[in-house]
Amino acid sequence: MAPILQVDVDALRQLAIDMAHAADTIHEFDLTQPATGAAESLESSSVAAISQNVSWSLREAYRHLAALVDQMATGTESAARIFEAAERSFTGALRRIH
Numbered sequence: 215m216a217p218i219l220q221v222d223v224d225a226l227r228q229l230a231i232d233m234a235h236a237a238d239t240i241h242e243f244d245l246t247q248p249a250t251g252a253a254e255s256l257e258s259s260s261v262a263a264i265s266q267n268v269s270w271s272l273r274e275a276y277r278h279l280a281a282l283v284d285q286m287a288t289g290t291e292s293a294a295r296i297f298e299a300a301e302r303s304f305t306g307a308l309r310r311i312h
Contacts, residue, residue, distance in 0.1 A: 221301070226294035233287035241280035245272050 246269065 221297040223294045223298050223301075226290055226297070230287045230291035230294065233283055233290060237280045237284035237287060240276055240283060243276050245269055245276070
């Protein structure tokens with residue numbers, strides 16, 4: 215019997231894997247080196263403090279972005295499982311009718 219829901223579960227699973235890898239990549243960004251270098255070279259300046267504050271803000275933004283992408287990956291994997299289970303259940307129900 216052909217799929218009823220017309221959902222490519224394998225594509226959803228691959229998307230979830232790709233998003234999880236993207237989240238890992240984002241999480242691994244190291245923004246401390248550029249900010250530390252800028253702060254050290256401008257140590258006596260008010261720019262150093264601003265640079266450190268910006269670095270912290272960027273790290274937090276990337277950390278938050280990585281968490282959101284990871285949540286999307288988890289949700290996509292869950293959707294794949296739900297579609298697959300719904301397809302099995304619906305197909306089974308149709309077979310019992312015939």
